[in-house]
Amino acid sequence: MLNGNIDFYYFSGTGNTHLVVKKMEETFLKEGVTTHVYKIDKSDPKDVNLDHVIGLGFPIAELSTYDFVWKFIKSLPTANGTKIFMVDTLGGFSGGIVGPLREIVKKKGYQPIGAQEIIMPPNIFYIQDENTNKEKVEKGLKKAEEYAYDILDGKSRWGRVPLISDAIYYTSIAALRLTHSDLNQKYFHLAVNKKKCNKCGQCVELCPINNIKMEEGKYPVNLRDCAYCLRCTSFCPKKAISAPFNYKSKTYRAVKAKELLKT
Ligand SMILES: Cc1cc2nc3c(=O)[nH]c(=O)nc-3n(C[C@H](O)[C@H](O)[C@H](O)COP(=O)(O)O)c2cc1C
Structure with a gap:
């Protein structure tokens, strides 16, 4: 059985990762393991308690994850054997994160104890029908629960596919740079x-990155550093923010906005 408290840091754009992290938290707590959940976009990596087991949760974006999630992870303090695990949610394929992330945290002195990728409904390009999404969420949460038990029982693993995942990692890092370029924005x-x-x-x-400002008494303005997590488009109660990536401008959300905003 895993010893020690768990501090679980995560980001979720449209709620999938939120549901997975909450399911894992619920499982840890049920088994008597003290677990605290923190939001990556509201946390300072310097405050991470290296005496606790660290969990990381995030969505896949561009075969990798968002720039600000990488910034958080890459700024984690140097450790001396602190156990760490990760979970990501995705629509279908990642490839550029599990292996490279393992190397990054290992170099920082962490002990990687588990990695799991969980397929959930896609929130970009093609939004599926409600029943399909519901089934995917149910399946995903079952996997999240099993993974939590594997972590507790010492059965989880964090593997690495050399070369291929490194190649995808470097390609996706270049793609993320392009995402934040003036032209793309x-x-x-x-x-x-x-x-x-x-x-x-x-x-x-x-x-999550304070990229939207309210013009005084006027309308919100999306400034030019968007990470495209799709929170603004997906949760807008008036569907007033364009979803240019999505077929027929359909949007997806797994939870209500207030659930994601809860501290
Ligand atoms: C900008 C963006 C890029 C994405 N890229 C990928 C991808 O490369 N591979 C994939 O399988 N899913 C991709 N997805 C889908 C999400 O990873 C998936 O729906 C995830 O569960 C969303 O989690 P969240 O609701 O916690 O934000 C992408 C989504 C967005 C918004």
Whole structure:
């Protein structure tokens, strides 16, 4: 049985990772393991307690994960054998994260004890129907529970496919740079439809990197450093923020906005 408290750091754009992390937290707590869950976008990596087991949870984006999630992970303090595990959620294929991340945390002095990728409904390009999504979520959460037990029982593993995953990692890091380039930000600007917007400001609150500002008394403005986590488009109560990547502009969310915003 795993010894020690678990501190689980995660980010979730549209709720899939949130559900998975909550299921794992629930399982750990049921088995008497003290577990605290923290949001990556609200946490300082310097505050990580190296006497606890560290969990990392995030969605896959561009075969990797978001730039600000990488920044958090790469800024974790140097450890001396602190146990660490990861879980990601994805629509279908990643490839550029599990192996490279294992090497990064190992070099920092952590002991990698488990990695799991969990397929959940895709939130970009093609949004599936409600029943398909429901089935995927159920299956995903079952896998999350099993993985949590594997971690507790010492059965989880964090493997690495050399070369292939490294090649995908470097390609995806280049793609993430392109994502944040001026040209991309200009071309794929998530615009606010002023006719639909009710100026509620929820998108400002939801944006994990403070990229949306409310013009004084006016409409929200999406500044030019979007990570495309799709929180603003998916949770907008008035569907006022464009979803240029999605077929027929359909959006997906696994939970309500207030669930994600809970501290
Ligand atoms: C910008 C972006 C890029 C994505 N890239 C991938 C990808 O490369 N591979 C994949 O399988 N899913 C990809 N997805 C789908 C998400 O990883 C998946 O739906 C995930 O469960 C979302 O988790 P969340 O709800 O916690 O944000 C991408 C989603 C977004 C928004």
